[in-house]
Amino acid sequence: MAQENRYDSHEPGDHPKVFVSYTHDSEQHREAVLTFADFLVRHGIDVVLDRWATDRRRDWQAWMTARITESDYVLVIASEGYRRMGDGNGPDDLNLGGQSEAALLRDLLQGDRATWTAKILPVLLAGHGKEEIPKFLQPNAADRYEVRANTPEAAESLLRVLTRQPRDVPPPLGPRVVLPPRSGAAPARIAVPDGIPVSWRSELLPPGFRPQGPVVEVHLIPASPFTRYRMLQLERIGDELAASARADGLFSQSQAISVGSSADAAWAVSTDWRTGECGLAVLRGGQRTCWFALPSANIGWILDRADLTSKLTERLDLLLRISLPAPDSFAPAIALEPVSLTRLGNLSEVTANSASLPLNPPERLRVAPEEAFLVDELRRSRQDVAEELAARLTVAFRR
Template sequence: MIRPGPRVVVLTALQLEFQAVHTHLTDLESYEHEMGTRVEEGALPGTPWRVALAELGEGNTNAAALTERINSWLKPAALFFVGVAGAIKDGLELGDVVVATKTYAYQGGKLDPDGFMARPSAWDASHWLEQAARHNLRSGEWTIHIRSRRPQRTPAVQLKPIAAGDVVLNSADNPLSDQLRHTYNDAVAIEMEGAGFARAAHLAGRIDALTIRGISDKADGQKHAADAAGNQPQAAAHAAAAAIAVITALTPSTGTAASEHLPTTGSNRLKPAGFSHSTGAQTAAHSQGVRWEPVTGTVTVDWRRTGNNSAFGASLAALEIHLVPVPSDSRIEVRRLAQLSEELIVLGRASGFFTSAEPVASTADDQRATAAAGGVRQAASGLAVLRTGQRSAWQPLPHDNMGGILDPAVLPQQISELLALLARLPLSDPRSVALGIGVDPAMTVSEDQVSRMPRTKAQPWARGDLLRVHPDETLTMTDLTSHMDGVAEELAARLLTSFRRPYNGF
């Protein structure tokens, strides 16, 4: 049975394109249509989305038939076609990404004694998804999602028309190239499935569809050499990263069918995301279905200071959250930690966690990668990834001259934002995690209302300078990403309960 949940579909033609998207998904399940068509579906960490992924094979005919079938079967909120393409215009380099604003079916026409006269068909991209792509691929922050070797240069993104037909073009000097230059002069890339995909999406009615392609060759007779150099998988990885960035920036609309969590006709719209938060009714719905499992064995949290992380000490009272993989039976490579130190800055700035103006320092050694505002030791806000796989984030509590404030009305939102950020880190997700949460230092923290700032009096915590809730339960990453607001409310309740516990001298 197909799992309920807000859903998008990503279609690919080749296995390497399929794998490029597949690596971004967790908690995968396989579904088979009654006519034999298969999809694999997984969660996209840090989002509410289920992503159904299919490999269709080459050609517009396959793309049209199977796009129609999969759309009718799964009824997604949006369709994406992700893969590689050849460049047919100067200005595109290998590894660049093209988002198709229009797709031409270039093989339609009439041939008579006067020559070939084109009769093209063309379909515009979904305005909604095109705008999302323009907004979220405008800067290089989307490259944080690339799950392959890091490119030497930041891939450029162009939003331009593409041409699609059932021909592999590997020459710049032939009748087809001439036809494309003269009749489809605004097309910048050529591929083999976009026309069938766009046609099927058009016939489906109100469905948002978008094609995203990575440039793997220049259709200039050098395709074999480009393929041999590994440009196809690299271009596919870039296209997949761009698609993931767009999907991540979308949330299901409130019009989504609440009973089944599936979009219905006329309500399968999307809306932009960011750090958005649900209404009270949505939060209640999201909190259902979270399975907290008792910890078996020992879960070790590497807190920011005392012993292991003394270099992370902060002067402001900061909320800190740690996601610890369970079981902790794998390690991140040291060379990956070195890359992560810079990627954490990019992700932090892209999400608004770090402002564009504040200085952010990054460090990496054989145990952790860290990015922190104000320097690693001062650490007003920061992100860290440990070799054990632990992900950590910390951020100052709302504060005035009287100290930091734990506001029961504000705390769940801050926790949810930090969880969403940690879930978006460019790492393979563990199946389950344990969550540690605390405030450090807590000696000047009081429970109060942010709306009362600035205050003239406060009653600070009097039990010492460390407030920590050690994890005694685990939950799956799927539950965490699907019910983030509910998990945040539970963590806020645990932290406040610990803060309110009477001091008994022990």
């Protein structure tokens, strides 16, 4: 009994099975197709080629029909002969096998165009152009695959389709964008008791640490009953804090950061003050905290209310996107420390060589929470909340 040829059955696996359809235009073309098929096999593609199925007498019409319909893809090798035959313009007594294959492919496309458009792939070997693709394969409106050399680099687009390894993949789907209304009712505020506890940034950093310049800190304090985070949750959230803060622009792409956790908090903070003092932290009791440096100028630092509002809007969004359970409501707070060499102004003044600085400024400014917002309301109205926080800090600075 003759040994079974491996092209007589399709064994499912990691190797896509492809049928190569071509016309015998010349001996040179036949050899180019054979060399191309050999290249594909050596790179993990299970190729069905008529020249490799001559181990027995066959009904070639039945063989071709079975192999095409069971293959994952059909590669149509474009040539002048295939175009004439595929478009019905060639002599009826030449390329009989190719005529049968093209007729079957046309019929399959007619019966299920969506499926077979994706499975029939026109291939342009070296020396051939798109004008040699038959019109029923849409040479101008659908994809074609150029293989100018038998190398993975030259055949990359075809190999990626055959092995289902796209070159570009979409990023993970992010949270739905929240666009606060530009007019209408102000966000609903919930009164909070005086003295709601806040862990300010200086209480989160190592003893003796003093920033090199003014740093704004914004806090979201749980204003409704909340169960403390488990320590395992804090241990696992650090890398997410770093990635989210870098994607949000709090950390630059090259900025060195430190990620860690303790019994009380998890954090991601900048480790080089020269690249901008900033950080993101979550406390075990549910508080969420972010801080960032004020813009520096030729003389001191500038507190630009419009710029601060924009940054606070972004940072509130960053805090709200942390993927840990949240209380029903948060109370926001803001602070500036240290205040020395800080002045009110706008960013257009960063290059000014003269400026008026306040006399005897306080060491720090802290604006404690005055009201709370439901989480959904805070997310929807974070720009309004940011404007209020920036206004309160500015008023405190002027006193």
